[in-house]
Amino acid sequence: MDFLSIHGARENNLKNISVDLPKNKLIVFTGLSGSGKSSLAMDTIYAEGQRKYVESLSAYARQFLGELRKPDVDKIDGLSPSIAIDQKTVSHNPRSTVGTITEIYDYLRLLYARVGIAHCPECGAVLTSQTIDQVVDGLLAKVKREYASDKIVQKFGFRFMITAAPISGRKGEYEQVFMNLRKQGWNVVRVDGEYIDLKMMLPQLDKYKQHDIEVVVDTLSISKNVLDSENLLKEVRSRIFQSVEAALKLQPTFVRILEIRDKVLGISAKPSAVLVNDYSVTKSCKQCGISVPDFEPRDFSFNSPHGACPECDGLGVIKKISTEGIVDGKRSILAGGIMPYAKMLERDSYFRRLLEMVCEDHSVSIHTPVSMLTEGKLDLILYGTGEQKYKVTYYSSQDGTERSLHAKYEGIIPNLERRYKETNSEFIRTEIEKFMTTVSCPTCKGNRLKDIVLAVTVSDKNIAELCDLTIKDFSDVVEKFPKDLGVKSLAIATPVVREILLRSQFLLDVGLEYLTVSRTATTLSGGEAQRIRLASQIGTGLSGVIYVLDEPSIGLHARDQHRLITTLKQLRDLGNTVIVVEHDRDTILSADLVVDFGKGAGEHGGEIIAMGSPAEIMKSKTSVTGPYLAGKKSIAIEVEKLMKENFSKNKKLNAFLATRQLARQADRYIEISGAKTHNLKDLTVKFPLGKFVCVTGVSGSGKSSLVVETLLPVLKKTLGLRTDSPDTVFKNLYVSDVVDKMLYIDQSPIGRTPRSNPATYTKVFDDIRELFAQTKDSKVHGYTASRFSFNLRGGRCEACKGEGKIKIEMQFMPDVYIDCDVCFGKRYVSEVLEVMYKGKNISDVLNMSVDEAAGFFSEMSMIREKFEMLQQVGLGYLKLGEPAPMLSGGEAQRVKLSAELGRRSTGKTIYILDEPTTGLHFADIEKLVAVLKTLVATGNSVFVIEHNLDFIKEADYLIDLGPEGGNGGGEVVATGTVGDIRKNPRSWTGKMLKELEI
DSSP states (O other), X not given: OXXXXXXXXXXXTOOSEEEEEETTSEEEEEEXXXXXXXXXXIIIIIHHHHHHHHHHSOHHHXXXXXXXXXXXXXXXXXXXXXXXXOSSOOOOOTTOBHHHHHTHHHHHHHHHHHHOEEBOTXXXXXXXXXXXXXXXXXXXHHHHHHHHHOHHHHHHOEEEEEEEEEXXXXXXXXXXXXXXXXXXXXXXXXXXXXXXXXXXXXXXXXXXXXXXXXXXXXXXXXXXXXXXXXXXXXXXXXXXXXXXXXXXXXXXXXXXXXEEOOSSSSOOSSOSOEEEEEEESSEEETTTTEEEOOOOGGGGOTTSTTTBOTTTTTSSXXXXXXXXXXXXXXXXIIIIIBGGGTTGGGSOOHHHHHHHHHHHHTTOOSSSBGGGSOHHHHHHHHHOOTTOEEEEEEEOTTTOOEEEEEEEOOOHHHHHXXXXXXXXXXXXXXXXXXXXXXXXXXXTTTOOBOHHHHTEEETTEEHHHHHTSBHHHHHHHHHTGGGGSOHHHHHHHHHHHHHHHHHHHHHHHTTOTTXXXXXXXXXXXXXXXXXXXXXXXXXXXXXXXXXXXXXXXXXXXXGGHHHHHHHHHHHHHTTOEEEEEOOOHHHHHTOSEEEEEESSSGGGOOEEEEEEOHHHHHHOSSOSSHHHHTTSSOHHHHHHHHHHHHXXXXXXXXXXXXXXXXXXXXXXXXXXXXXXXXXXXXXXXXEETTSEEEEXXXXXXXXXXXXXXXXXXXXXXXXXXXXXXXXXXXXXXXXXXOOOEEEEEOSSOSOSSTTOOHHHHTTHHHHHHHHHHTSHHHHHHTOOGGGGOTTSTTTBOTTTTTOSEEEEOOTTSOOEEEEOTTTTTOOBOHHHHTOOBTTBOHHHHHTSBHHHHHHHTTTOHHHHHHHHHHHHTTOTTSBTTOOGGGXXXXXXXXXHHHHXXXXXXXXXXXXXXXXXXXXXXXXXXXXXXXXXXXXXXTTOEEEEXXXXXXXXXXXXXXXXXXXXXXXXOOEEEEEEOHHHHHHOTTOHHHHHHHHHHO
């Protein structure tokens, strides 16, 4: 069948859609947010493909997976196996990295285990190993070479001693070592070059000097006749083998051969001229006494105890108590200056008495603000007084009797860190974590692995150094590996290197060259994670599959869109059907088929309003998207209309226009200098206040490093807010005007379970529950607002604990939520559902869209206003009870923004947003820009990281970073208005804005 035929799709807001989609084509679903794109792509096509797959499994396998709900569709013909690559499936495991996700790291572990060169982790010497046979053969080969070229050997013969060196360059007296050697029958030892007979005496060594102790196991002389006789040589070889074997029992890592160079016939009892040669049978360093095993791939895994750093368990970071986090400098010790123990010090306790004795003993005032204490005195309180003991008399909290105890004072920080490690209580652990910060592991320096593993190199780079390179640099280095390897190693490495380069190339193809292989998965954006999975899929080479992608262009600069589009076409050309839910202009124009959904969102959407090639969509009179693609509609004009509409019912309109003019004229700014976080190159950047500022640049250029990981934590600290950003590096922050509030609105979920939803997050549900509690039915039954909470016993369904959904763990596939079979997804018990307000129960209200609810509660101004905020950010289509796990990152971000809009603005607030256009259609971007400009109009400042050119065009001021990503970025390329950026030849953003203008 050449078509994927969908008949009667009614999932979510879809209105009985029937459509034939051609197979093996690149198909783009576009339209307003909430118009039904994902409902058809993800919730119908992919969901039915997943359900059919589970049905094809054995009954035994299905019993573990449960039964998946059939999407609300009559039938789908021509359905192939389906794979979804969405933006929500981002790993939350701190052990996952770009390397582990793509399997690059698995191949690297194999490469380093098989061809890596081991070094001593202490001195860096190369460590080699041999078998006993190789040692003997190497020694005999040396004998033959010496007879051919060495005159002393030709005249006096090749004379040598086979020794074991149990002690090499180490301090000590070693009396017990000598006694044990004598008991075992070893009589002659060489101590620091001097020969001693242990039968006659035991050496007396200086314990503070370094010593070398060598046990003489055997002494031999090989003449030329022996070399010429096969039988004699065989006998000598056997003797050497046994002596080497005996020596290795005394020193299992290497055997030492002392070649005698005295110019006398025979062998002196105490030869003076010797040449030392060590033959290692393990990878060991005789200088440092360190030996390493033969490595296996697992030894290079930071997820295995064999390779993981023991200090941080392979995470590369550890949690440590933050001095700043536990001290309130404005208060004294007894008044809560040591925050973790504030309550304990309020009452008479053992700990308080101990601390009072310490303070008295060291003249530390317990009534002086902590900030007034000297650094040395504060250190005593925080880090303890060592071994000193104090006699503490206190009253037992159990029986009230007086007791005495001699105790050490370990200090606040060591005490908290010890309790954190020892406790089994999750509550105590969580409480202590409030005072901790994440820092790079001091043992492995953030490299996650043991030191002996990090001492293994290929082409002079250890595995951590290699993984810290960007994908582009990494590929260049790995490509040169074969040139640095020997013949044997090359044969082993060639197929492994091929697989590594193949996977690296896929990442380069989707515009991720700026990522490092060691980049933690938790720090990836939804778009980056999606493109990594996309790259992995191309690597599988599958064909005949339906791929469903949800906005793969998220976080990608306009410059790199063509590379992503090429990858999508490559996936199609393998013989797959590629369905992409997308709003990006270039991706839509590159599609074989565009399906436009609308005409509105929610109940006003769910229909296909236009379908055809990009050219046909641009000509369509019914398409919402077409006019924007054809240039018939401009976001700038629509934004002005929306702003006037927002203020049309507001008396502040004139004040808004005046404020806007003042905000543009006033020279108010924040300046951060010396920013060096990650790849930032000692930047000094000025952020104008009272303006709509966009931070732009190609992916990996340093936008998040500057705004989210430098400016944000520094502002938090300035405003007295807690921050956990150990990697922030800067010199100074200057703020020219008062900033009394700072809000970071990101795309993290508003909750992890179906309990969280837009109604609960915006607090409008509290008002709705109060309203239901005031109804006649509630008063008759004595119901309070808590009865209408799905988080509390009494009103909620206990089968699903008020979630309305049951989670099915899908083992190797993403978890699936199905409707509870007791309450049928309604969350509440039947008694609560009998309470009505204007003919609707509480579950009906949660199933309303924001637009419906705004009309339903139009008479209740407090409730209506919160819905209007959600409508302003383009979320009118969203259901009030939409479970948090079902929201996209962009939707979650706009829910947070609406909640902030509902709060009272001081006019001196900084709003920081990270890619807010995620998931937004051109028409939705208009609404978002209008809201942000409204915030700026009332004196606030808006700083946004963004790639969307239509959004960027509307900014008052741009800060463009680059010029490239990773090591090639981290610089300020251009600053100024959109017009200024367009004129800058170094700016990629400027070039793309200029092309958009054309």
